[in-house]
Amino acid sequence: MGPRDHRAVDLPTAYGVLGVVSTTPWTDVRAAYLRLVREHHPDSAYDVADVGVRTLVTAQVTEAYAVLARAREVPRDPVARSRASAGVEPGAAETRRVVLEAEQADAYFALLEVFHVVGVVSYVDRQSAVLETIVTPAPGQATSLLALLEPAGAHRTAVMLGVEPLGSHPPAAIDPLVDEIARLLATPRPPVRR
DSSP states (O other), rough: OTTOOOOOOOOHHHHHHHHHOOSSOHHHHHHHHHHHHHHHHGGGGSTTTTTHHHHHHHHHHHHHHHHHHHOOOOHHHHHHHHHHTBBTTTTOOTTEEEEEEEOOOHHHHHHHHHHHHSEEEEEEEETTEEEEEEEEETTTTTHHHEEEEEOOSSSOEEEEEEEEEEEOOOOOOOOHHHHHHHHHSSHHHHHHOO
């Protein structure tokens, strides 16, 4: 699948696009995704002609990541299942899943507003429902905060939030970031024109 051939990604293709296999731990899948997005992001193009190709490649990588995220099995272990329902992803302390009581489009725009408040928005892909903001809770601790949104039932949207360090330091703690995002989302805001 080349960068110009952007069609629905099936599971085997998704693994190939990200360069992982079905047994790859989720934290490594996410790390591969973030590495590829940074490598191919249109904002890093030196040549204007390169932007179109980079946009298509980034869209493929994002779609592949979304396919793998949807394909992950629900934990069968009752303890793991209860941790997942509490928002703690198995084996990934730096990832949280939260559910918003809103349609995906409304949740996306609300989260985009909040991401502008908590950091510097660095990536927006409305079609794939992916957002990234760079937060710096302490000097020298620049961290990528990534959100992947998907429908979770009638008038509900699941948001996978993850942090990745942008340097050799550990990432910012995710729980205070999730708490701040929840607080800001709960704060009434005037309607936004789209």
